[in-house]
Structure formats: structure tokens, C-alpha cells
Amino acid sequence: MSDSEDKESKTEAPSDKKVRDALEKGNIPFSKETPIFASILGILLVLSFVAPSSTKFLTERLSLFIDRPQDFRLNSGTDAAALFQALSLEVSSFLIPIVTILAGCSLAASIFQNTPSFVSERIRPQWNRISPASGWSRIFSRAGLVEFAKSLFKFGTVTIVSILLLRSEQHKVFNAMFSDPTLIPELMLSMAMRLVSAIAIATIVLVAADLVWARFKWHTDLKMTPQEVKEEYKQLEGDPMVKARMRSLAQDRARQRMLAAVPKATFVIANPTHYAIALRYERSEASAPIVVAKGKDLIALKIRETAEKHDIPVIEDKPLARSMYDHVEVDRMIPPDFYKAVAQILFYILTRSK
Template identity: 80%
Template sequence: MSDTDDKDSKTEAPSEKKVRDALEKGNIPFSREAPLFASILGILIGLAFAVRSNTKTLTEKLSLFINRPQDFRLETGADAANLIQAVAIEVGQCLIPVIVILAACSLSASILQNVPSVVAERIRPQWNRVSPVGGWKRIFGRQGLVEFLKSLFKFGTMTLVSILLLRSEQYKVLNAMFSDPSLLPELMLTMAMRLVSAIAIATIVLVAADLLWARFKWHSDLKMTKQEVKEEYKQMEGDPMVKARMRSLAQDRSRKRMLAAVPKATFVIANPTHYAIALRYERSEASAPIVVAKGQDLIALKIREIAEKNGVPVIEDKPLARSMYNHVEVDRMIPPDFYKAVAQILFYILTRSK
């Protein structure tokens, strides 16, 4: 069966068990564009708050390279290393807040989509992950086409936004060549913020569509065929044929045990072929007669046959046998409602035996 035919046959919604199993194995709906969008927002937040506040200080310190180059010793390699280290520290103090904000936004985007969990199944080596055939299908399949279209959209959006922004700011860029160099960082920061803001706005639609697509594809991949639904039901509830067979075996064992107890009965009440109830009464065992066997039709005839073969009295009382059959249970005492009628039968049997 081809993959297309297999997907076409999956017409049933995924069961709760299949969804639960998928989540336990780490198969969760996940949008790759959401963390990317969060990263863009993180860059924008970092530029607006962290970088802007540090830009002036960083500019003043770096301007010393132009205004007072004689203050920096570069006579040996150690001097150069110290200078590079000092510059790196100053730049790092400016960029570290941005990196922290960027990481926090990316992690938040992933955590908000799904609760993080450790799944050994995801890191277990699997051949289909390194299989050339599987890789070819992923690249040129439906998912590969969707990823290509998303990448094409992102590339086209960023290119278009960059071109439009540079066109609108081209005169400022040209004028900056003849202005105070200390103003360049502020100009570059402003242009970067405008560029990142425009890209974030342009990709909102892509992120929303990708979130919906991830959920839809995940749900679609978990769909089941009618045969899978039947097999899962059998696993959860048990195979109906097996259950029926087990129930039949249990009934056979109970019937044999019940018939084996008939010879120990005190008497049998019958109607004369449809119903039969075997009762045992011993004062030392219970305060009322106990039902050791009951049955109708063929079982009733079998009870009568065993009773007559073992000398157990059989009393024919149609109304009493029919009434008792529906109200008594095997291995339990008879209800108080039948005490009087059964006592009369016991008195009759004891009198006749004397």
C-alpha cells in the first residue's frame, strides 16, 4: 500500500489513547516559526531598552580610538591582547543583556507551545532519521514543500523590507558620512530597530499560519484507519471472541460445579421440566435452606436426573419453582419470602421418610 493510499484510509479521528501515546513519545505539535518570531521580538526589545541605554557609553569609550589614539600602547603583542580584551569587555557588557533577552524569548515561545519534558524516545537512534530514502521524502514531500514556501516567504519579506527601508533612509546614510562619527551608532541603532520592527510585523501572518498548520498536520498525522480503531478497541476492551470464549468456559465450570453439588441436596423443587432448584438444609450449616443448584430446560432436566439417581427427593410445584427461580442465587440462602413454602415441603419430606 502506498503512502497516499494509507493516508486516504485514515479517516477516523485519533483516539485519546493514541494522542496520549504520541505525547508520551515526544510527538507534539510544534511551530518552528514561533521561536524565530520570539527571537525577532527579543532583538527588538534588546535594541530598544538594553542597547539604547548603553550605546552612548559605548560610543564615548570607542571614540577614544579616534580622538586619542596616542593613549593606547601597541608596542608588543601583549599590548594588543590587552586592548582587544578591554574592547571585548565593553562590547560584551552592551550585548549580554540582548543575548539574555533573546534566549528568554526563544525559550518562552517553545515552553508556551508545549510543556517541556524529557523523552528518551526522541534521542533513541532510529534508522529512518538517517535513511536517504526517508530524507528524500522529507525534503520533497508535503512537509518539505511547506518549509520551502515558508523560507521563500521569509527571504522575500526580509529582502523587500530591507530595500524599502534603505531607500527611505538613503539620504540620512549619505549625510552621516559628513557628520560627527559619534552620531553613527545612534543612527545605526535607529535603522536596525526600524528594520527589525518591520520584519516582525511582516512575519506575524506567517507565524499565525504556521501555528495553525502545525496543529492541523499533527492531528492529521495521528488519524487512524477503521481497522486501527478496531484493533485499539480490542486491546483496551479485550477481543470480543476471546471474552465470549472465556465467559463460556466460566459458565461451563460453574455449571459442572453446580451439578456436582446436586447429590448433596436435601430436595429439589421442579416445574416439572422447565425449572429445577436444588436446596440443602442442615441446621449446623445455616439457619435457612441454601440453593446448591438451579437451572431451566436442559439444565433442569439434568438436575432432576442427577437427583433421582442419587435418591434426592424431587417435589413438583410449578408456581413455587417458577417464582423461586427468579429470586434465588446459587450458594446463597433462600429469601425469607419462601421460608413458609419451603418449610412445608421439608415437613412433608421428613414425615414421609418416617
């Protein structure tokens, strides 16, 4: 069956178990565009609040290397290492806030979509991840075409926004060639902020659409065929054929134990061929007779045959046998309603035996 035919046959909504299993395996709806959008917002935050002051501070510190080079000794390897360490600290103090903001934005975008959890299945090596055939099929699948369309949209958006911005700012760029060089960083920062802001606004629609698409595709991929629904139901509730077979085996074992207990009975009450109840009465065991076996039709005949084989009295009483069959349970004392009738039978058997 081809993939298209298999997808067409998946007409049933995913069950709760199918959804839980997917989540446990790390198969979650995830929009790749949301972290990218969050990173763009992070860059905008950096350009707006961090870059102006940090860049100015870093520029002032690094300008010392140019304005006062005599203050830095390079007479030995130790001096070079100390200079490199000082330079690394200055650059790190500039980069750490930027990296922290960008990482925080990306992490927040992931948490916004799904609750974080560790799933070993996601990091387990799988051949289809590196298989050329699998990769080729993913590229030309519907999901691959959607990713290609999103890439085209992003490329076109960035290109158009950049061209429009540069055209609107071209006179400022040309004038900067004849103005104070110290104003160029401020101009570049202003243009970068406008560019990033425009890109962020333009990609909002893409991000919203991708969020909807990711959840729609995830739900569609989890759909089940009618056969899968039946198989899952069998797993949850048990295969009806297996359950019936197990129930039959349990009943057979119960009948065997019951028939094995008939020789211990004191007497049997029977409706000649349809019902039979074997009772045992010993004053030292219980205050009332105990049902050791009961059955109808073939089981009733087996009880009678076993009783006759072991010289156990069989008393034929159609109404009593029929009524007791519906109200007594094996290995339990008879209900009080039958005390009088059974006592009369016991008196008859004891009298006859004497």
C-alpha cells in the same frame, strides 16, 4: 498501500486516547515560525533598550586599549592572561543581557504553544531521522513543500524590506561619509531598528498562518481509519469475541462447581424436565435452606441425574420450581416468600424417611 491512499482512508477524527498517546510521546503541534518571530522581537528589544547604553559603555571601555595602550603591561604570560580576563569580562557584561533576552523570548514562544514537559521519546535515537530515504521523502512531502514556501516567503520579505529601507536611507548613508564618524553607530542602530521592525511586521501574517497550519496538520496526521477506531475500541472495551469466550468459560466453571455441590443437597425441586433447584438444609449451617444448584433444560437434567445417582429426593412441583428459579441465587438462602412451601416439602421428606 501508498501514503496518499493511507491518508485518504483516515476519515475519522482522532480519539481522546490517540491524542493523549501523541502528547505523551512528544508529538505536539508546534509552529517553527513562532520562536523565530519571538527572536526577531527579542532583537528589536535589544536594539531599543539594551544596545544603545551597552554599546556606548563597551565602546568607552574598549577605547582605552587604543587611547591609553601604555596602561596595559604585556611583559609576561601572566599579564596577557590578566588582560584577556579583563577583556572577557567586559564583552560578557555586554553579551549576557542580549543572550538572556533572546533566549527568554524563544522560551516564551515555546511555552505559549505548549506546556513544557520532558519526553524521552523525543531524544531516543531513531533511524528514520538520519535515513536518507526518509529525509528525501520528507523534503518532497506536503509538509516539506509548505516549509519551502515559508522559506521563500521569508527570503522575499527580508529582501524586499531591506531594498526599500536602503533606498529610503541611501542619502543618509552617503552623507555619513562626510560627517562625524562618531555618528555612524547611531545611524547604523537606527537603520537596524527600522529593518527589524519592518521584518517583524511583515512576518506577523506568516506566524499566524503557521500556527493555524501546525495545529491543522497535527490534527490531520492523528486522524484514524475506521479499522483503527475499531481496534482501539477493542483495546479499551475488550475484544467481543474474547470477552464472550471468557464469559463462556466462567459459566462452564460455575456450572461444574454447582453440579459438584449437588451431592451435598438435601432435596431437589423440579419441573420434570425444564427446571431444577437443589437445596441443602442443616440447622447448624443456616436458618433457612441454601440453594446449592439451579438450572434449566440440560443443566436441570444434569442436576436430577446427579441427585438420583446419590439417592437425593427429587420433588416435582412445576409452579414452585419455575417461580424459585427466577428468584433464588446459588449459595444464598431462599427468600422468605418460599419458606412455607419449602417447609412443607421438608416435612414430607422427613415424614417419609421415618
